[in-house]
Amino acid sequence: MIIFICTDNKNGILFNRRRQSRDEAVLKDILETAGEKIWMNAYSAKLFSGYSGRIVVEEDFLECAPLGSSSFAENIPLKPYEDRMERLVVYQWNREYPADAYLDLDLSRDWEVMDQKEFRGTSHEKITRKIYKRKIC
Numbered sequence: 001m002i003i004f005i006c007t008d009n010k011n012g013i014l015f016n017r018r019r020q021s022r023d024e025a026v027l028k029d030i031l032e033t034a035g036e037k038i039w040m041n042a043y044s045a046k047l048f049s050g051y052s053g054r055i056v057v058e059e060d061f062l063e064c065a066p067l068g069s070s071s072f073a074e075n076i077p078l079k080p081y082e083d084r085m086e087r088l089v090v091y092q093w094n095r096e097y098p099a100d101a102y103l104d105l106d107l108s109r110d111w112e113v114m115d116q117k118e119f120r121g122t123s124h125e126k127i128t129r130k131i132y133k134r135k136i137c
Contacts, residue, residue: 002087012099020097023121034070079104088132
């Protein structure tokens with residue numbers, strides 16, 4: 001499974017149970033990078049309302065999504081599903097926002113960057129996309 005997630009510079013993902021930010025250029029990049037369908041929960045599906053034909057909404061989507069599929073996660077811990085994850089695509093806002101929920105994976109220990117690019121967003125001057133794969137021990 002390939003997981004897409006957005007973070008700030010300190011790996012923050014939520015503040016007061018709300019996403020820190022959003023950017024239309026990130027959504028477009030996710031849609032271009034992901035497979036035909038993207039799995040997510042109802043909270044995240046609101047972001048992709050214009051692309052409903054590509055969205056599969058399940059509250060337990062990380063358990064339902066088949067291997068090899070793409071999922072977008074915002075408001076759930078990922079650590080319990082780490083063994084199912086083949087890739088992790090992290091969009092970093094390159095800012096520090098207030099946060100009270102953080103990405104719960106240690107990317108420096110178990111993951112390595114296989115691709116990185118920067119692009120201009122619609123609401124952020126610079127967004128960094130890093131694609132991680134599991135380290136082979």
